[in-house]
Amino acid sequence: MKWSYNHTWSKTLLNLINARCETINIKLSFKMAKRCLLLQMVSYSGSELITLSSSVNNELFYLAGIYTKYNGVGGCFIVTREATLLLSEVHQRMSVILADYDLDSWLAREDVFDQKLLENMECHLVSTIVNSIRNNDKTCVESLPPDS
DNA sequence: CCAGACGTTGTT
DNA sequence: GTCTGG
DNA sequence: CCAGACGTTGTT
DNA sequence: GTCTGG
Numbered sequence: 001m002k003w004s005y006n007h008t009w010s011k012t013l014l015n016l017i018n019a020r021c022e023t024i025n026i027k028l029s030f031k032m033a034k035r036c037l038l039l040q041m042v043s044y045s046g047s048e049l050i051t052l053s054s055s056v057n058n059e060l061f062y063l064a065g066i067y068t069k070y071n072g073v074g075g076c077f078i079v080t081r082e083a084t085l086l087l088s089e090v091h092q093r094m095s096v097i098l099a100d101y102d103l104d105s106w107l108a109r110e111d112v113f114d115q116k117l118l119e120n121m122e123c124h125l126v127s128t129i130v131n132s133i134r135n136n137d138k139t140c141v142e143s144l145p146p147d148s
Numbered sequence: 149c150c151a152g153a154c155g156t157t158g159t160t
Numbered sequence: 161g162t163c164t165g166g
Numbered sequence: 167c168c169a170g171a172c173g174t175t176g177t178t
Numbered sequence: 179g180t181c182t183g184g
Contacts, residue, residue, distance in 0.1 A: 007154075009161050016155050028154045028162060080156080093157075 001067060001074035005033075008068060019066060021081045021096050021111065030066060035107050036076055037062040037098065064096035064106050064113070084118045 005016040007029055016029070024030040039062055067076035080093040087094050102112040124143040 005155090007161080009154090014155060018156055020156075023155095030155090031163095032161070077156090091157095 001036075001076050003075075003077060005066070005068060005075040005077045006070040008070060010070060017077045018080050019077065020093075021064070021079045021113075024066065024079060025111070033066045033068050035109060036065040036067045037103060037106070038065040038076065038078060039063075061100075061117070062098045062103060064098055081113070084121065086121055086123060090123075 003017060006013050014029075019027070019030050024033075064079040065076050066079060067074055069075070079096045081096050083091055083094045096113050097117055098106050098113060099117050105112045125145075126142065127139060127144055
């Protein structure tokens with residue numbers, strides 16, 4: 001599925017790549033849309049790419065997503081929320097991360113996300129290797145010394 | 149009713 | 161397709 | 167945002 | 179000048 005979203009009724013393409021969780025049930029563009037789960041994302045911030053290392057205690061986690069079909073082509077995107085204090089140093093918004101036990105609820109159109117997951121987050125510096133989509137191995141997320 | 153809108157991120 | 165300002 | 171690209175035809 | 183990949 002493409003990471004780019006257009007309404008079925010779109011005439012001009014908007015190619016949306018995210019939506020605010022605060023308004024997904026209010027905005028016309030999203031309230032009818034279906035929900036999905038996204039595994040492993042890289043999020044963009046200013047001049048740097050920041051990886052969500054996609055694990056909590058080495059367990060993979062999912063991000064909250066929304067999708068539709070446009071001209072038969074599936075398109076999806078991530079849902080954002082206000083950044084936690086930790087991440088707010090880097091970016092004002094962050095992806096909605098779902099706890100394992102909330103996955104079904106999200107898909108059932110309930111607005112859920114567990115604060116405990118966010119409290120347990122850690123930040124680490126990664127290499128600019130991550131800035132190219134050609135690089136897809138784990139050096140993208142390996143920790144570098146803070147002063148490098 | 150009916151025409152017109154319908155979105156997010158960054159930065160200045 | 162659905163909502164809403166006029 | 168910001169740097170970098172921005173084109174077409176034929177054939178193999 | 180405008181679009182898009184990163």
